[in-house]
Amino acid sequence: MLFALLAGFMLSFLAPVLHRLLGKLLVVPMVLFPLALFAYFCTQLPGVLAGNVLLQGYAWAPSLGINLQFRLDGLGLLFALLVSGFGALVMLYTKGYLGESPLLGRFYLYLTLFMTAMLGVVLSDNLFCLFIFWELTSITSFLLIGFDSDKEEARTSAWQALLVTGAGGLALMGGLILLNLATGSYTFSALLNGEKFMATHPLYLPATLLLLLACFTKSAQFPFHFWLPNAMAAPTPVSAYLHSATMVKAGIYLLARLGPVLGGTEVWQMVLLMVGTATTLLGALLALQYTDLKAVLAYTTISALGLMVSLTGIDTPLALKALLVFLLAHALYKGTLFMVVGAIDHSTGTRDAQMLRGLGPHLKLLAAAATLAGLSMAGILPFFGFVGKELLYEATLHSPRLTWWAFGGAFVSGLAFVAVASLLSYGIFWHKASVSTPVKHAPSFSLYLPPLLLGLLGLLLGLSPSSLAAPLLEQAFQVIASTTTELHLALWHGFTTIFVLSLVTVSLGVLLYFLLPRLQQLPITYQRLYQNGPNKLYHLTFKGFLKGAKAFTRRVQGGYLRNYMVTIVLFFCCLLVFVLWRDAPAIDLSQRVHLLQEVRLYELVLWVLVMAALLYLLNTRSRLTSIVVMGLVGYSAALFYILFGAPDVAATQLLIETLTVVIFVLLLHKLPAFTYLSHQYRKYKFVFVSVLFGSLMTYVLLLVQEHAVTSELQQFYGKASYLQAHGRNIVNVILVDFRGFDTLGEITVLAVAALGIFALLRLNPEKGGKR
Amino acid sequence: MEILLPFMIGILFAVGLYFMLHRHLFKLILGLILFGLATNLFLFVVGGITRSSIAIIPETEEVATEPYADPVPQALLLTAIVIGFGIQAFAIVLVRRVYQTLKSNNLDELNSTDKT
Numbered sequence: 001m002l003f004a005l006l007a008g009f010m011l012s013f014l015a016p017v018l019h020r021l022l023g024k025l026l027v028v029p030m031v032l033f034p035l036a037l038f039a040y041f042c043t044q045l046p047g048v049l050a051g052n053v054l055l056q057g058y059a060w061a062p063s064l065g066i067n068l069q070f071r072l073d074g075l076g077l078l079f080a081l082l083v084s085g086f087g088a089l090v091m092l093y094t095k096g097y098l099g100e101s102p103l104l105g106r107f108y109l110y111l112t113l114f115m116t117a118m119l120g121v122v123l124s125d126n127l128f129c130l131f132i133f134w135e136l137t138s139i140t141s142f143l144l145i146g147f148d149s150d151k152e153e154a155r156t157s158a159w160q161a162l163l164v165t166g167a168g169g170l171a172l173m174g175g176l177i178l179l180n181l182a183t184g185s186y187t188f189s190a191l192l193n194g195e196k197f198m199a200t201h202p203l204y205l206p207a208t209l210l211l212l213l214a215c216f217t218k219s220a221q222f223p224f225h226f227w228l229p230n231a232m233a234a235p236t237p238v239s240a241y242l243h244s245a246t247m248v249k250a251g252i253y254l255l256a257r258l259g260p261v262l263g264g265t266e267v268w269q270m271v272l273l274m275v276g277t278a279t280t281l282l283g284a285l286l287a288l289q290y291t292d293l294k295a296v297l298a299y300t301t302i303s304a305l306g307l308m309v310s311l312t313g314i315d316t317p318l319a320l321k322a323l324l325v326f327l328l329a330h331a332l333y334k335g336t337l338f339m340v341v342g343a344i345d346h347s348t349g350t351r352d353a354q355m356l357r358g359l360g361p362h363l364k365l366l367a368a369a370a371t372l373a374g375l376s377m378a379g380i381l382p383f384f385g386f387v388g389k390e391l392l393y394e395a396t397l398h399s400p401r402l403t404w405w406a407f408g409g410a411f412v413s414g415l416a417f418v419a420v421a422s423l424l425s426y427g428i429f430w431h432k433a434s435v436s437t438p439v440k441h442a443p444s445f446s447l448y449l450p451p452l453l454l455g456l457l458g459l460l461l462g463l464s465p466s467s468l469a470a471p472l473l474e475q476a477f478q479v480i481a482s483t484t485t486e487l488h489l490a491l492w493h494g495f496t497t498i499f500v501l502s503l504v505t506v507s508l509g510v511l512l513y514f515l516l517p518r519l520q521q522l523p524i525t526y527q528r529l530y531q532n533g534p535n536k537l538y539h540l541t542f543k544g545f546l547k548g549a550k551a552f553t554r555r556v557q558g559g560y561l562r563n564y565m566v567t568i569v570l571f572f573c574c575l576l577v578f579v580l581w582r583d584a585p586a587i588d589l590s591q592r593v594h595l596l597q598e599v600r601l602y603e604l605v606l607w608v609l610v611m612a613a614l615l616y617l618l619n620t621r622s623r624l625t626s627i628v629v630m631g632l633v634g635y636s637a638a639l640f641y642i643l644f645g646a647p648d649v650a651a652t653q654l655l656i657e658t659l660t661v662v663i664f665v666l667l668l669h670k671l672p673a674f675t676y677l678s679h680q681y682r683k684y685k686f687v688f689v690s691v692l693f694g695s696l697m698t699y700v701l702l703l704v705q706e707h708a709v710t711s712e713l714q715q716f717y718g719k720a721s722y723l724q725a726h727g728r729n730i731v732n733v734i735l736v737d738f739r740g741f742d743t744l745g746e747i748t749v750l751a752v753a754a755l756g757i758f759a760l761l762r763l764n765p766e767k768g769g770k771r
Numbered sequence: 772m773e774i775l776l777p778f779m780i781g782i783l784f785a786v787g788l789y790f791m792l793h794r795h796l797f798k799l800i801l802g803l804i805l806f807g808l809a810t811n812l813f814l815f816v817v818g819g820i821t822r823s824s825i826a827i828i829p830e831t832e833e834v835a836t837e838p839y840a841d842p843v844p845q846a847l848l849l850t851a852i853v854i855g856f857g858i859q860a861f862a863i864v865l866v867r868r869v870y871q872t873l874k875s876n877n878l879d880e881l882n883s884t885d886k887t
Contacts, residue, residue, distance in 0.1 A: 561799075562792040569788065595774045607775055614786050617801070626801060633783075637808055640776075641848075644820040645840035649848045653811075656856045660804065663863055670867045671797055686792040694785025697813065701777035704817050713843045718835035721828060721842075728828040730835060730842040735849060746850050753857035757864045 001056050001070040001123050004037055008116030012109050019105025027095040027446075030108050034087035034115060041080045048077045049471050051478075055125065055189065064128075065186040071125035074475025078324070079122035079253055081472075082331055083246050087115040089450035090241040093339055096446035097237055097346060107147060111237070114140035118246050122253055125187045127176045130254075134172060134218075137247050138165040144242060145234040157230040160538060164227045168217025172254075175210030178203050179261075191261045192479075199265040208262050211254070212271055219251030219305045222279040226535035229298040236342025239294060244301045244334040252305065252327065255312045256320070256480040263315050272313025273402050277409035279306030284416035288516060291353040293341045293424070297334065300377075300420050303413040304330045307392065310406050314399045320481045322391035324473045325465075325489065329376060329388035332458040336373035337424055339451035340366055343443045344428070353423060355437060360429035362439045365448045367429040372455030374425025376462065378418040378509065379502060384462035384469070386502070387489060389414065393498045411505065418509020419516060427513070465489035562686070569693050576696055580703075587702050603643065610636045623668060631661045648731045776816050783809035794877050796866045803862055807855040811848055818844025 011033050019026045044054060054072035061067070072080070094111065098104055117140055120133030139162070146158030182203040185191050198204065215221075220228035231243050242248070255272070262268055283303030290296050304326075311323040343366055344359065345351040360367045372383075379389030393414075396407040461469045470489040613632045620626055634657030641650035664671075717730050717738070727733035735743050787809055790802025818841050826842040828835045869875075 562794070565788075565791060589774075592774055599775060603775075607779055610779055611782065614782060618786065618789075623797060626797075630801060630804060633805070634808060637812060640812070641815065644815070644822060645825045646815070646845045646848070647825055649815070649845050649852065652849050652852050656852055659856065660859055663860055667863060667867050670871060671863075673797075686789055690785040690789035690792065693788050694781040694783075696781075697784045697809075698777045698781030701780060701813065701816055705773055705777070708819055711841060711843060714839075714841045717842050718826075718828075718839060721835070722833050728830070730826040730828065730839075731845045731849065734842055734846040739846065742850060746853055749854050750857045753861045756861050760861075760864045760868045763868070 001054075001072065002058055002068055004040060005116050005120055005123075008033070008037075008112060008119065012112035012116060015108040015112060016105035019108070024095075024099065026104060026108065027092065027099075030094075030112065031088055031091045033112070034084045034091060037084040037119070038081065038088060041077060041084060044072055044077060045472070048072065048074055048475055051475065053189070057125075060129075065126075065180070066128040067126050067186070068129055069126040069187055070123045070129075071187070071189055072123060073479050074472060074477070075253070075256060075479040076122050078328070078472055078476045079246075079249075080119055082328070083115060083118050083122065086241060086245050086331065086335060086454075087111075089335075089453060090237050092446050093240070093342070093450040094235075094237045096444045097342055098235060099444075099446075103147075107144075107235070110140050110143045110147070111241070114144065114242060114247070118250070121250050125189055127180060127186055127188070131169070131173055131176055134214075134250065135166075135169045137242075137250060138162060138169055138218075141165065141231070141242055141247055144238040145231045147235055147238070148233070151233065153230075154233040157227070157233040159542075161227045161231050163542070164217050164224055164538070168214040168224070171210045171217070172214035175207050175214060178207035178210065182207060183261075188257060199267070204262075204265075205267065208265075208267060209271075211258060211262070212275075215251035215255050216275060216309075217251075218254075219248050219309065220279075220302050221251070221275050221306060221309055222282050223534040225279060225282065225302045226533065226538060228302055229295055230535070232292075232294040232298050236294070236338060236345065239298075240335045240338035240342065244297070244338055245331040248301065248305055249308075249327065249331070252308045252312070252323075255309065256323065259312060259315070259320070259480050263312075269313050269315050269401055272309050272315075273399075273406055274313075276306045276309030276311075276313055277402075277405050279303070280310060280409035280413045282306075284413040287416050287420055288512070293344075293351045293353055293356075293428075294338075296353070296420055296423070297338055297341060300413075300417060301334055303416060304334070307410060307413060310409060311392070311395060314395055314401075314406060316395065316398065316400065317477075317481050318391070318398060319395040321473075321477055322388070322395040324476055324480075325384075325391050325469070326388035328461070328469065328473070329384045329458065332454050332461070333373040333376040333385055336369055336451040336454040336458070337377070339447075339454070340370045340373070340424070343447040343451070346447060347439050347441060347443050348437050349440060350437070353428065356428040357431065357437055358429075359437060359439070363429070363443065363448075365452060366443060367425075369448060369451035369455040370429060371425040372459055373451070374421035376455070376458040377424075378421040378506060379414065380506065382459065382462050384458045384465065387462060387465050389502060389505075390498050393501050397498075411501075414505040415509045415512055418506055419512040422510055422513035423516060427516075566686075566689055569689055573692055573696055576700070580699070584703060587699070587706055589702070592706075606636050606639055606643075623671065623673065624665075627661055627664045627668070630664075631657055634660070646731075648729070773816070773820060776812070776820075780809050780812050780816065783812065796870060796877075800859070800862050800866055804859055807851075807859065811851055811855070814844055814848055814851065818847075 011029070015026070015030065018029060022028070047054060054070075056070045058068040091108070091111065094104075094107065098107055101107065114137060117133045117136035121130060121137060124130035124133055142158045142162035145161050146154050148154045179191075180186060182201055183191060183194060185194055217224045228243060228248065232239055234243070280303050283299045283301070283306055287296050287299035287303060290299065308323055308327060308330075311319045311326070341351055344356065344363070347363065348356065348359070350356065376383035376385035379386045392410050393407070396410045397403065399406045466489050473489070610633055613629045613636070617626060617629045617633075620629070634653065638650045638653035638657065641647075641653060717734060720738075721727055721730045721733045725733045725737040727737065783805055787802045787805030787807075790798045790805060793799065793802070821838055821840050824838045824840055826835065826840045826845065
């Protein structure tokens with residue numbers, strides 16, 4: 001399985017290159033690969049049907065419990081077949097839909113990448129392996145939705161989908177980690193074989209809620225449903241593949257997978273039922289409001305996903321059985337309908353239900369596919385959708401909790417499905433119209449073959465459910481229900497209540513279809529409702545984040561040098577005060593007042609000189625005077641060095657000071673003149689900060705003097721300087737001998753500074769100099 | 772004198788920082804120089820100061836005779852002063868360049884990377 005995935009990654013990145021090499025024949029390898037995968041998974045069928053579970057593992061980061069572990073059981077195989085088989089058809093369909101696009105190679109890259117990631121999700125045994133593939137599907141979904149990157153709508157929708165599902169991914173990671181902490185197992189196999197995760201465990205609630213959040217965002221459950229209709233900005237193959245048949249079902253997959261571990265509790269059932277049914281009703285109602293066929297399909301998809309979530313919430317064997325059948329049936333007919341709508345869009349240039357009339361005679365094969373899928377969607381007798389719908393009604397009617405709520409959801413969505421199915425298979429193709437919509441160009445073979453095949457498959461599975469679909473579904477069923485109850489699928493159950501309900505649904509649904517134009521006429525109330533829904537909240541939050549980030553950046557990174565400095569200095573002061581207050585003893589100056597008597601007169605004169613110079617510096621407006629006064633301060637410092645036994649330092653200081661004054665004077669006429677710039681109010685703030693900093697430094701110095709440290713280095717250098725390095729000036733010896741490399745570093749710094757100065761002086765961008 | 776020097780250094784720090792917080796480019800350089808000076812003196816005092824006993828071994832001796840000034844802070848200081856000079860010189864030229872190019876002496880106007 002690892003090699004299948006690796007091959008997928010490799011092929012996907014080869015796609016753009018192959019596009020250049022093969023041109024239009026690119027479709028051949030791209031279709032053959034999923035077909036090969038499909039065939040590979042088919043070869044696994046006998047083993048899995050016999051009840052075996054295929055496990056494969058490769059060490060990745062074993063110390064963290066993160067390994068490439070795969071598990072192929074009934075549920076995984078069902079999804080794997082769906083993903084790869086559907087993948088092959090979508091790849092073919094893409095050729096017809098986007099065949100002329102110069103970016104076809106890139107599109108195949110994303111699509112194959114997605115398919116591989118999705119296979120990874122459904123095959124992963126390791127929890128973190130699943131997480132990685134899960135995130136990868138979110139990212140590829142982002143890339144695919146934003147494929148028409150020149151359209152703003154596509155970019156916004158792509159962002160939205162990424163943020164919503166990405167947030168869910170984060171929740172998934174949290175949930176998986178908690179699950180791992182609580183149970184100690186890293187794989188689904190271990191989870192399934194181990195003890196049940198008890199609801200009384202303190203981590204049960206947070207872990208479950210986080211995992212549910214992940215599933216709800218991925219499967220577009222209320223209130224996170226809004227990204228899915230917006231994701232219809234993607235090219236139709238993407239909508240058909242990701243946003244109806246596979247990716248949005250990843251959430252359902254995970255729910256089904258975790259059901260045996262987390263399910264059976266009140267929280268699990270109530271949350272799933274409430275959210276699922278709310279989503280079902282919302283999707284069904286909104287689906288009737290739109291005339292854009294893709295939007296209609298998107299909302300029915302949401303409704304169907306809601307039903308699946310409700311079914312996992314009902315949590316009875318019957319419901320889980322219904323879930324699997326409905327899931328398969330939905331993938332088949334919804335994928336078909338999406339492809340049909342895409343083909344119509346491609347041929348006529350519109351997908352607005354009000355514009356499309358009487359297409360049947362022109363697009364016979366498409367009409368056939370749409371009719372097949374529509375009948376399945378409506379749940380008409382010989383189709384697989386009928387089997388699904390029967391089971392759905394039966395399961396909801398026997399729900400242990402919230403029976404009427406669940407059944408109401410199923411019934412309303414059933415009505416909406418019938419209406420939408422009538423619209424798609426009858427309304428736009430066969431409804432009598434004076435003028436039929438002109439068909440610009442007939443759809444090519446690759447546009448109508450995939451939907452037709454899928455539609456036929458829906459009929460075939462419906463005709464003999466027990467022989468074709470049942471064995472695999474049964475294995476999947478045993479995985480998610482963790483019972484060995486047998487699963488019987490039959491087309492005909494006799495004239496039961498359920499069948500009567502089905503009949504009622506169909507007749508009311510058809511009635512609804514004839515009312516559709518009227519429903520679409522008065523969308524204003526609903527529109528307003530929708531405009532103020534979660535979608536708006538998302539946009540508000542999104543904008544708020546951007547604004548907040550900008551305001552924060554402006555606050556912290558204002559671009560004012562002094563604000564940065566004030567922040568740094570104040571922070572430094574706070575740290576210093578904290579440390580001094582916590583660790584250091586208070587200083588006692590009274591002990592040292594007598595030291596004042598030892599101050600010699602010339603020292604005092606120097607001290608006063610520096611003070612006077614500083615005072616003068618604060619008040620002067622002349623640049624030349626400032627420079628001279630600065631020199632005075634520097635020379636005074638040099639004198640202090642001499643007085644306290646550091647002639648070398650003093651010599652350096654004198655030299656440097658002289659050089660600085662020279663540079664200043666040389667450049668003086670090119671430096672800005674003094675102007676009065678600061679505001680009075682700010683001045684006080686700066687004075688405060690400066691004085692605080694200065695006094696802290698004084699305090700530190702006084703403290704250090706009180707607790708003098710004795711250094712052994714002094715003795716070492718005093719002894720070793722002549723005997724080892726043959727120099728009498730100890731400071732010089734240290735610089736050129738003991739710490740010679742430091743001095744080399746210092747020289748390097750000077751050289752770099754000199755280079756910088758040279759460059760700055762020579763740089764002349766205005767006069768066309770080189771930058 | 773040990774008791775007076777810390778106050779001088781503190782005042783030097785304060786004035787240097789105050790100048791650096793100004794908006795004016797020229798004062799920024801002055802502040803930078805003063806701050807550097809204060810830091811050097813700070814290091815000097817922290818190392819412990821003794822009056823007029825230089826760290827040089829007399830011709831007649833092979834090891835230094837007590838008392839002598841601690842040579843380690845002095846060696847550090849020498850390095851610091853020279854590097855400080857490098858920074859000062861660079862800052863002066865940079866300010867000149869900025870002033871020449873942007874015709875502004877106000878730091879507050881230099882808060883974006885693009886010329887306006």
